[in-house]
Amino acid sequence: MDLSALYTELILEHSQKSEHKRQLKTSTCSERGHNPSCGDDITIELLVEDGKIVDAAFTGSGCAISQASTSMMIDLIKGRSAEEAQTLANIFLGMIKREISSEAELELLEEAIAFQNVSNMPARVKCAVLAWHTLTEAMKEL
Amino acid sequence: MLSLDAIRAQFPALTQKVYGKPLIYLDNAATTQTPIDVLVACREYKEKSNANPHRGAHYLGVQATTLYENARNKVAKFINAASSQEVIFTKNATEALNLVAYSYGMSKISQDEEIVLCISEHHSNLVPWQMVAKAKGAKLRYLYLADDYTLSWSEVEKVITEKTALVAIAQMSNVLGTVYPLKDVISYAHEKGAVVVVDGAQSVPHLQTDVQALDADFFAFSGHKMYGPMGIGVLYGKREHLEAMPPFLRGGEMVEYVEEQVTTFNELPYKFEAGTPNVEGAVGLAAAIDFLEKISLEDVKAYEDGLTSYALGKLQEVPYLKIYGALDAKGRGPVISFSLEGCHPHDVATIVDSDGIALRAGHHCAQPLMRYLGAPATSRISFALYNTKDEIDACVASLKGVRRWLGHGS
Numbered sequence: 001m002d003l004s005a006l007y008t009e010l011i012l013e014h015s016q017k018s019e020h021k022r023q024l025k026t027s028t029c030s031e032r033g034h035n036p037s038c039g040d041d042i043t044i045e046l047l048v049e050d051g052k053i054v055d056a057a058f059t060g061s062g063c064a065i066s067q068a069s070t071s072m073m074i075d076l077i078k079g080r081s082a083e084e085a086q087t088l089a090n091i092f093l094g095m096i097k098r099e100i101s102s103e104a105e106l107e108l109l110e111e112a113i114a115f116q117n118v119s120n121m122p123a124r125v126k127c128a129v130l131a132w133h134t135l136t137e138a139m140k141e142l
Numbered sequence: 143m144l145s146l147d148a149i150r151a152q153f154p155a156l157t158q159k160v161y162g163k164p165l166i167y168l169d170n171a172a173t174t175q176t177p178i179d180v181l182v183a184c185r186e187y188k189e190k191s192n193a194n195p196h197r198g199a200h201y202l203g204v205q206a207t208t209l210y211e212n213a214r215n216k217v218a219k220f221i222n223a224a225s226s227q228e229v230i231f232t233k234n235a236t237e238a239l240n241l242v243a244y245s246y247g248m249s250k251i252s253q254d255e256e257i258v259l260c261i262s263e264h265h266s267n268l269v270p271w272q273m274v275a276k277a278k279g280a281k282l283r284y285l286y287l288a289d290d291y292t293l294s295w296s297e298v299e300k301v302i303t304e305k306t307a308l309v310a311i312a313q314m315s316n317v318l319g320t321v322y323p324l325k326d327v328i329s330y331a332h333e334k335g336a337v338v339v340v341d342g343a344q345s346v347p348h349l350q351t352d353v354q355a356l357d358a359d360f361f362a363f364s365g366h367k368m369y370g371p372m373g374i375g376v377l378y379g380k381r382e383h384l385e386a387m388p389p390f391l392r393g394g395e396m397v398e399y400v401e402e403q404v405t406t407f408n409e410l411p412y413k414f415e416a417g418t419p420n421v422e423g424a425v426g427l428a429a430a431i432d433f434l435e436k437i438s439l440e441d442v443k444a445y446e447d448g449l450t451s452y453a454l455g456k457l458q459e460v461p462y463l464k465i466y467g468a469l470d471a472k473g474r475g476p477v478i479s480f481s482l483e484g485c486h487p488h489d490v491a492t493i494v495d496s497d498g499i500a501l502r503a504g505h506h507c508a509q510p511l512m513r514y515l516g517a518p519a520t521s522r523i524s525f526a527l528y529n530t531k532d533e534i535d536a537c538v539a540s541l542k543g544v545r546r547w548l549g550h551g552s
Contacts, residue, residue, distance in 0.1 A: 001161045001496040003547055007489075012549035038488045038504045039512070039519035061518055063486035064548055124492060 033134030163498030171524035238362035238377035243270035374423025
């Protein structure tokens with residue numbers, strides 16, 4: 001098992017200090033996501049105006065993978081429409097499930113492509129996908 | 143005691159490599175590996191004696207019945223039950239505890255009575271009692287722990303009162319390793335008129351079990367945590383309770399006469415064993431008991447105490463590591479939970495796994511305890527009689543590298 005393919009500098013940076021780890025003053029919707037077996041527990045908040053995610057943030061605790069995945073996801077979706085964010089979430093989940101492998105699509109994930117290796121680690125898949133499932137749930141409220 | 147090499151040679155799983163490295167299995171509180179004697183016993187049963195027990199008068203049917211009942215007798219002797227009729231085979235400790243909750247709890251506990259649990263209970267000895275409390279209008283009360291992770295006598299006297307109908311408590315915590323003074327707790331609870339349900343899943347592989355000396359009303363454990371197969375567990379109950387309780391599951395085997403409208407039930411223990419039982423599981427459990435008794439629980443305990451003491455010392459040398467549990471091997475079992483500052487337990491588990499080391503990360507099915515400890519999750523190592531000090535050294539060395547992998551420098 002190649003740990004350096006998992007704990008990359010980028011993932012560690014995002015997991016240790018993320019500018020997105022804060023509370024929003026006002027939010028349109030929020031959702032709590034939890035992995036009961038390992039204790040990852042995050043809450044994602046979105047501020048949506050005219051269908052556009054103008055601000056997003058998260059709070060909570062969890063492993064390096066879940067925290068970094070959440071942080072990178074927020075990097076990616078801020079400033080996009082809810083529809084675009086959902087498309088990106090679908091691509092991310094498809095990448096982890098190994099259902100999507102086209103480079104053109106995966107490149108849309110930008111930094112979050114760093115989690116591609118997690119698809120080879122069944123024990124850590126849940127950590128990587130938590131934020132993206134939580135985002136999907138949160139946007140159902142819109 | 144058998145030599146360590148001879149013991150390890152009994153466990154084929156321990157000889158394998160993972161990621162090209164020798165497996166170091168330190169997740170024994172979750173499940174233990176299986177010795178050859180148990181594997182052979184299960185296989186021989188399926189090859190030579192497989193039939194539905196207690197039914198049919200043919201040769202194999204008699205063989206299967208004999209093996210199944212011999213296993214029950216062996217369990218009864220192993221835990222010193224007064225009679226093998228007090229030994230009920232279940233799927234595991236969880237099912238055994240659910241049996242008590244559904245059958246005893248739902249029929250005997252009434253409104254405003256109190257059910258007392260220890261805050262360190264595994265969900266299997268907690269969630270069923272929440273159900274009973276909710277359904278019957280009873281109140282759940284908790285025994286909290288002192289700063290040294292022990293149960294103080296003043297806490298026992300404070301929480302267990304005349305209102306207490308039932309106390310449900312594990313003999314040994316699966317997170318902290320604490321072994322609770324159950325003999326005294328049970329005797330005190332009995333004085334107050336309460337019955338006591340003991341979860342022995344963690345203690346049975348490590349301590350000599352004597353249900354009569356403990357005076358436990360019910361005692362549950364699993365086969366797979368004591369070198370036996372998965373899918374077989376035991377509920378011991380005092381005859382007076384079992385006789386008075388309604389059946390848990392209904393169907394074949396547990397009946398006497400079935401009329402169109404009514405049924406009378408079979409005698410103990412069959413009243414509580416509906417359907418075709420797990421005979422190969424029972425046969426495997428009997429073989430696991432033979433295996434343990436050949437070595438002797440006393441020697442197992444002495445050896446494992448040595449491992450625990452050694453590991454507690456070594457772990458304390460790891461920078462940024464905090465142990466949740468007593469730092470002295472006395473009064474605790476071979477289960478050690480800890481956290482590494484700045485490292486989530488799940489990352490810890492992944493990193494040491496890459497060195498072939500199996501440990502457990504998470505809340506260990508004890509979420510109320512984790513909240514009480516203020517830790518969302520911990521890492522846990524737990525020993526069996528086949529672990530070695532070299533394995534502990536390798537684990538400690540691997541743990542020392544974890545913070546660096548996670549970008550903490552040291």
